[in-house]
Amino acid sequence: MAPRYLTGDAAGLKSFLDKFDVVFLFDCDGVLWSGDYLFPGTVETLELLRGRGKQVVFVTNNSTKSRVDYQKKLTGLGIPSNPEEIFCSSYSASIYISRILKLPADKRKVFVIGETGIEQELRSENVPFIGGTDPALRRDITPEDYKRIAAGDDPSVIDPEVGVVLVGLDFHINYLKIALAYHYVKRGAIFLATNIDSTLPSSGSLFPGAGSMSAPLIMMLGQDPVALGKPSQAMMDAIEGKFHFDRSRACMVGDRLNTDIRFGIEGKLGGTLAVLTGVSSKEEILTGTVQPAAYLDKLSDLLEAES
Ligand SMILES: O=C(O)[C@H](O)[C@H](O)COP(=O)(O)O
Numbered sequence: 001m002a003p004r005y006l007t008g009d010a011a012g013l014k015s016f017l018d019k020f021d022v023v024f025l026f027d028c029d030g031v032l033w034s035g036d037y038l039f040p041g042t043v044e045t046l047e048l049l050r051g052r053g054k055q056v057v058f059v060t061n062n063s064t065k066s067r068v069d070y071q072k073k074l075t076g077l078g079i080p081s082n083p084e085e086i087f088c089s090s091y092s093a094s095i096y097i098s099r100i101l102k103l104p105a106d107k108r109k110v111f112v113i114g115e116t117g118i119e120q121e122l123r124s125e126n127v128p129f130i131g132g133t134d135p136a137l138r139r140d141i142t143p144e145d146y147k148r149i150a151a152g153d154d155p156s157v158i159d160p161e162v163g164v165v166l167v168g169l170d171f172h173i174n175y176l177k178i179a180l181a182y183h184y185v186k187r188g189a190i191f192l193a194t195n196i197d198s199t200l201p202s203s204g205s206l207f208p209g210a211g212s213m214s215a216p217l218i219m220m221l222g223q224d225p226v227a228l229g230k231p232s233q234a235m236m237d238a239i240e241g242k243f244h245f246d247r248s249r250a251c252m253v254g255d256r257l258n259t260d261i262r263f264g265i266e267g268k269l270g271g272t273l274a275v276l277t278g279v280s281s282k283e284e285i286l287t288g289t290v291q292p293a294a295y296l297d298k299l300s301d302l303l304e305a306e307s
């Protein structure tokens with residue numbers, strides 16, 4: 001069935017909303033905000049849903065912040081929330097490493113490409129890590145680095161306890177970090193990614209996404225990472241584990257077809273709703289292989305259900 005266009009259709013909106021009386025899973029970047037710009041009507045829309053007794057859960061692939069950081073951002077933007085209602089890909093990845101992967105005792109360390117969100121969530125799961133925001137890696141590679149990385153016998157350069165390489169959105173990505181990550185995987189480390197989004201919506205435009213951080217490694221290694229963010233169902237299972245909801249009465253709201261909408265469809269949720277304020281275009285929604293049940297120009301069009 002073709003996706004239903006619900007903007008301006010108050011009756012259609014109302015019947016769509018009434019189908020999902022349990023949980024609304026909300027993507028963040030491109031749905032609630034674009035970078036630090038909060039889309040008008042977002043606060044009122046979430047109040048409308050909560051006012052109708054619907055549980056709102058925030059599900060973001062953006063690994064640069066932790067759940068606590070997101071709570072601060074949401075609160076700062078006038079959206080009440082608690083960390084229990086927030087799922088981010090850095091949390092999903094940390095849970096996977098600490099509770100699913102059975103790493104040998106001498107290979108428990110993670111080499112991180114990414115920002116503080118990953119570091120905080122790894123710490124919350126007592127997972128040791130190196131790299132990440134370490135200022136020692138925010139530099140050009142040197143002739144000495146080549147020799148020492150290739151030799152691999154200096155633990156201060158190639159740490160023998162690294163058993164995982166985890167790649168997320170890194171605003172300080174560079175040649176040295178990619179080289180180190182490559183050599184860790186070549187030495188047997190497991191190749192993981194928080195998420196594979198190719199682009200990041202910000203300031204109403206698109207910028208390099210987490211997927212473009214792992215792309216050089218995928219090319220060098222000829223191997224894809226295990227990605228723990230949407231559409232991975234590991235995240236859906238974690239959400240269901242916390243909220244115990246009836247999936248057929250739940251709806252996923254997102255701006256990206258190959259992560260958000262696929263997440264809802266593969267998660268067998270009752271509905272999926274796309275908005276046109278982020279990554280995916282109307283044309284992609286109408287002609288793509290992954291299609292939402294319905295779509296809107298923007299999230300706040302949901303307020304028309306009240307009229
Ligand atoms: O590059 C990225 O990591 C993504 O573009 C960003 O994380 C998307 O976040 P979301 O839309 O899932 O909130």
Ligand SMILES: [Mg+2]
Pocket residue numbers: 027028029030031254255256278
């Ligand atoms: Mg998004």
